[in-house]
Amino acid sequence: MKTLLIFPPQWIPYQPYLSLPSLTAYLKEHGVDTVQYDFNLEAYKAFFSEEYLRSLKSGLNAEFKRLDSSRSLSPVDQQYYNDLFIANTSLERVAGGISQAKKVFHDKNRYYDPDTLAQARETLNQAMAIISTAHFPTRVDLSSFEMGAYLRSYRDIKDSTADNEQNPYIKLCREKLLPFVAECRPDIIGISVAGDSQLLPALTLARQLKSANPQVHIVIGGYIVSLLADVIARHEELFKLFFDSAVVNEGEQPLLELANCLGDGRSLSEVPNLIYLDGHIQVNKTKPSLKINSLPTPCFDGLNLKDYLSPEPVLPLLGSRGCYWGKCAFCSHNEAYGWHYQKREAAKIAEDMRSLSVRHKVDKFAFADEGLAPSLADALSDELIKGGIQVSCSVNVRLESRFTPELCLKMRKAGFRVLFLGLESGCNRVLEHMEKGTTREIAVQVCRNIYRADIWNHLYVFLGFPTESEAEAGETIDFLADNRDIIRSFNIDYFSLGKGSAVARLPEKYGVSGIIESKTADEFKLSRSYKTVSGILQPEAREMSIRSWTELINKHPSRDIFKRLMVGDLLLYVSRYPLIEDLLKAAQIPPKAETHQDYPVSASGVPRLDKHLTVAVLNFDLLRIKQNISRKLTLPATPVKTPVVYEPVKSRLVNVTLTELAILRLCDGQRDLGQITAQLAAEYNAPKDVIEKDCRRFLLRMREMQIISF
Numbered sequence: 001m002k003t004l005l006i007f008p009p010q011w012i013p014y015q016p017y018l019s020l021p022s023l024t025a026y027l028k029e030h031g032v033d034t035v036q037y038d039f040n041l042e043a044y045k046a047f048f049s050e051e052y053l054r055s056l057k058s059g060l061n062a063e064f065k066r067l068d069s070s071r072s073l074s075p076v077d078q079q080y081y082n083d084l085f086i087a088n089t090s091l092e093r094v095a096g097g098i099s100q101a102k103k104v105f106h107d108k109n110r111y112y113d114p115d116t117l118a119q120a121r122e123t124l125n126q127a128m129a130i131i132s133t134a135h136f137p138t139r140v141d142l143s144s145f146e147m148g149a150y151l152r153s154y155r156d157i158k159d160s161t162a163d164n165e166q167n168p169y170i171k172l173c174r175e176k177l178l179p180f181v182a183e184c185r186p187d188i189i190g191i192s193v194a195g196d197s198q199l200l201p202a203l204t205l206a207r208q209l210k211s212a213n214p215q216v217h218i219v220i221g222g223y224i225v226s227l228l229a230d231v232i233a234r235h236e237e238l239f240k241l242f243f244d245s246a247v248v249n250e251g252e253q254p255l256l257e258l259a260n261c262l263g264d265g266r267s268l269s270e271v272p273n274l275i276y277l278d279g280h281i282q283v284n285k286t287k288p289s290l291k292i293n294s295l296p297t298p299c300f301d302g303l304n305l306k307d308y309l310s311p312e313p314v315l316p317l318l319g320s321r322g323c324y325w326g327k328c329a330f331c332s333h334n335e336a337y338g339w340h341y342q343k344r345e346a347a348k349i350a351e352d353m354r355s356l357s358v359r360h361k362v363d364k365f366a367f368a369d370e371g372l373a374p375s376l377a378d379a380l381s382d383e384l385i386k387g388g389i390q391v392s393c394s395v396n397v398r399l400e401s402r403f404t405p406e407l408c409l410k411m412r413k414a415g416f417r418v419l420f421l422g423l424e425s426g427c428n429r430v431l432e433h434m435e436k437g438t439t440r441e442i443a444v445q446v447c448r449n450i451y452r453a454d455i456w457n458h459l460y461v462f463l464g465f466p467t468e469s470e471a472e473a474g475e476t477i478d479f480l481a482d483n484r485d486i487i488r489s490f491n492i493d494y495f496s497l498g499k500g501s502a503v504a505r506l507p508e509k510y511g512v513s514g515i516i517e518s519k520t521a522d523e524f525k526l527s528r529s530y531k532t533v534s535g536i537l538q539p540e541a542r543e544m545s546i547r548s549w550t551e552l553i554n555k556h557p558s559r560d561i562f563k564r565l566m567v568g569d570l571l572l573y574v575s576r577y578p579l580i581e582d583l584l585k586a587a588q589i590p591p592k593a594e595t596h597q598d599y600p601v602s603a604s605g606v607p608r609l610d611k612h613l614t615v616a617v618l619n620f621d622l623l624r625i626k627q628n629i630s631r632k633l634t635l636p637a638t639p640v641k642t643p644v645v646y647e648p649v650k651s652r653l654v655n656v657t658l659t660e661l662a663i664l665r666l667c668d669g670q671r672d673l674g675q676i677t678a679q680l681a682a683e684y685n686a687p688k689d690v691i692e693k694d695c696r697r698f699l700l701r702m703r704e705m706q707i708i709s710f
Contacts, residue, residue: 221247332500346379374402381414408453426479464541608669
């Protein structure tokens with residue numbers, strides 16, 4: 001039974017995800033003809049093309065003209081009007097620069113210039129913003145996807161997966177995926193849904209695939225499917241419109257049994273971990289996971305590793321499945337593994353790395369473990385050192401005392417260059433309440449050990465765990481500030497009550513007095529609103545996290561890294577330098593050169609508008625609309641003729657008068673101030689000296705704002 005495995009949008013484009021290579025390796029080892037296809041990457045290739053972006057131009061222009069001629073704008077229309085203006089004014093620049101931006105990510109020199117990389121990534125972000133506006137109110141970026149009409153009910157799923165205007169993946173599926181499937185001619189199509197941002201795109205693809213290929217068995221699986229297993233089992237229509245079956249927990253054994261049963265014409269009741277429709281919905285029993293040591297090395301064959309947005313491939317690996325601690329009250333990651341933990345032998349992991357390194361000419365590995373146990377980190381480091389396997393790695397670890405100075409030094413020698421650490425809170429009372437199994441004192445010691453071993457440590461914290469007071473949240477902020485000399489980087493988030501977590505299962509135990517949910521209206525939602533018996537509320541935690549982040553990074557030794565790089569860049573950047581201090585020196589932002597021109601505007605001066613500027617007369621005051629949006633005001637906007645100047649690189653909008661607009665339109669780099677003055681004096685029948693004085697004053701202000709140059 002030929003099997004096609006698909007990884008759907010919307011996910012990051014920097015490296016492959018591990019699910020397909022793991023499943024492919026296992027199926028191939030057992031004789032199943034298997035093809036893997038990263039359609040997430042294919043979607044980015046389409047989105048990040050000059051042709052695709054320019055194809056959106058006429059629709060964006062038409063929509064802006066429609067709104068600009070309206071009698072009033074509602075709050076929703078004001079957001080759309082703002083987005084359309086930005087999209088229209090930036091489209092040509094972004095479309096013209098998208099190819100070069102992608103090349104930066106593949107260039108082994110320019111990628112390592114932080115400013116160049118940040119500018120390239122901003123071009124990609126702006127491209128995604130333009131695509132979002134073309135499908136308003138949909139929001140799609142490099143790691144998320146939201147449709148305005150999708151409130152997480154089954155009805156929303158049906159409507160959103162058939163909405164050609166708001167869902168960009170319908171057209172993309174027809175043009176790219178369906179022809180590929182027709183050529184591949186599989187018997188089974190498996191779709192792996194690893195993140196919430198993929199659920200709606202995955203179901204969009206599944207619906208079209210099932211409609212176009214009724215003879216093909218379509219099965220979905222992955223972490224999100226495991227979390228939503230109870231919801232999926234309530235909807236027979238899912239199995240009629242979207243897919244034929246769903247796999248929960250780990251997928252290797254169920255997929256193999258599914259292929260065998262379909263090939264032999266046997267009942268699907270024999271397939272473990274499977275949900276399917278046979279008259280009515282059937283939920284098969286789950287089987288224990290396969291022994292992790294029996295699994296083959298992941299297979300990346302068929303994935304074009306050079307297409308990922310990275311100067312060199314970074315391959316994901318797992319040294320263990322599940323979490324060896326498994327008690328954190330906020331976490332549901334173990335759900336995907338049936339709350340079962342097992343670790344692979346260190347020698348096998350080292351051999352995985354050796355074989356992949358040789359086969360694909362790579363030496364960068366990003367371990368995707370929930371937390372690499374200290375014992376396994378120790379044994380794996382020994383194997384890598386003993387075998388002379390030259391690699392650079394990143395991995396998640398827990399903050400526990402077994403990460404001693406000696407172990408950290410050994411890990412550094414073995415090639416571990418970046419460690420991600422989930423501290424969550426800097427308050428011991430909160431750490432105990434969430435059953436984190438560590439203390440702030442242990443965290444300080446482990447961070448110091450990692451720092452002194454010259455390994456980059458990145459901490460994750462969040463604010464607002466149930467019953468956490470504002471003062472206790474402040475302890476977390478103080479922890480980051482007080483220990484900034486031994487913490488290389490960090491991320492501050494706010495608590496979200498996730499489906500499958502201990503807090504969701506036992507809310508009263510953790511101080512949650514009520515969970516707000518609906519069995520139908522938002523049943524596919526993975527996080528819930530809630531009430532607590534005490535402590536700060538989620539909106540307060542969110543605001544505090546944003547404010548604290550800004551305050552902390554401006555005083556942090558790694559602030560120049562924070563401001564220009566993403567977490568996903570760390571392994572490549574750190575690995576490029578022998579020592580972390582070398583990286584910090586190379587990434588320093590030099591003092592800005594003085595650009596202010598204090599000389600007067602002379603009559604012979606030739607002013608020129610920046611080529612990216614837009615000068616226009618709008619029928620609404622866009623500056624006022626932006627204020628309404630930022631203040632979340634619900635006031636309608638009424639028409640008022642407003643001349644504007646918009647600078648898209650720094651997103652600056654300036655209201656000007658009609659006279660000032662006329663001046664700017666003459667700043668073509670050909671006319672000098674004297675010629676501009678003479679033309680305006682003739683047009684307005686005004687004294688030349690008065691016009692010249694006004695021009696000088698206005699152009700001086702525009703020069704100071706770097707809107708024009710001479």
